[in-house]
Amino acid sequence: MDRFLSSFVHNVDAKGRVSVPASFRQVIASRGIRELFAMRSLSQPAIDVGGPELMEHYEKQMEAVDPFSDLYQELAIYAYGDGAYLKFDTEGRILMTDFIRAHTGITDRVTFVGVKNSFQLWEPDNFEAFRGALREKLRDRLTRDRGGSTSVETPE
Amino acid sequence: MDRFLSSFVHNVDAKGRVSVPASFRQVIASRGIRELFAMRSLSQPAIDVGGPELMEHYEKQMEAVDPFSDLYQELAIYAYGDGAYLKFDTEGRILMTDFIRAHTGITDRVTFVGVKNSFQLWEPDNFEAFRGALREKLRDRLTRDRGGSTSVETPE
């Protein structure tokens, strides 16, 4: 039970707060994550949330780049300037800031999606559409690769 | 929590004052930074702000240049000539001087961008445009040469 799994839809209250799923909080605690870090996903209208590894991932990549190059500077701005800390309140809730809303389209509901070592925040309809498209894509690929006599069934 | 992280937009009042984000002031205090340096970014319409390491960073960068060359002279003038020490008032605010405004285009709002060991001052619209372009650039790089040594990969 140490990885983020499954997805949950939670409500945003009038103050912009959302409860982080209890199971996610458990994972966070068991991993010893103290500070929750959030980054805009590069390819999706979603926010990636996780521990410091999320940022360290980019730091590692920066090590291979000339520290005085423009690319290095740009990576630094992306890794450090384009994210935010998320603070829990005493109830285990986080705030949907403008930074999150603008990138995801979230208003009054949020889908939490577990992605192993981190999780994502989505606007529920967006995620539903994305998930549907993703399934189809994967199904096509699977049927093709397997010679595709029958469709591939996934448990719901 | 000892690095400059995330970005904030603050207002400039009629006297030219802006509140430095509380979290940045906290980093400054925890690092024991006494004097805040400000100088022009070499590659962006932004001001770099930080402690003494910032100046050392510039100096290292300039070491690659012949100290008696015109380029060196020009770099020195560019970076130092218009550089400044920033003083806080009792409220934790700094002044938007003319040289800051001229280089960045800042008028009545400022974006503070954390970049690990220092932070930057941007005119909000400029930064937003820059950030958008940067995201696109990094995303292209990600999808184009996947697995390449210089590629940028997202976690998971």
Next chain:
DNA sequence: CCCGTTCCCATTGACGCCCACGGATGCCCA
């Protein structure tokens, strides 16, 4: 003496902490 700069105080709006409620779940015991 005037102007710019720094200090001090007031306001307001956001955020963190506290408590309260209701539904669902799981547990215990008959």
Next chain:
DNA sequence: TGGGCATCCGTGGGCGTCAATGGGAACGGG
């Protein structure tokens, strides 16, 4: 096996605190 109970979790609201902001007063240099 089924009913009742305790607990946990998601949710909502009230309140105190602090940060961001704005304006006025005092100070100092030119």
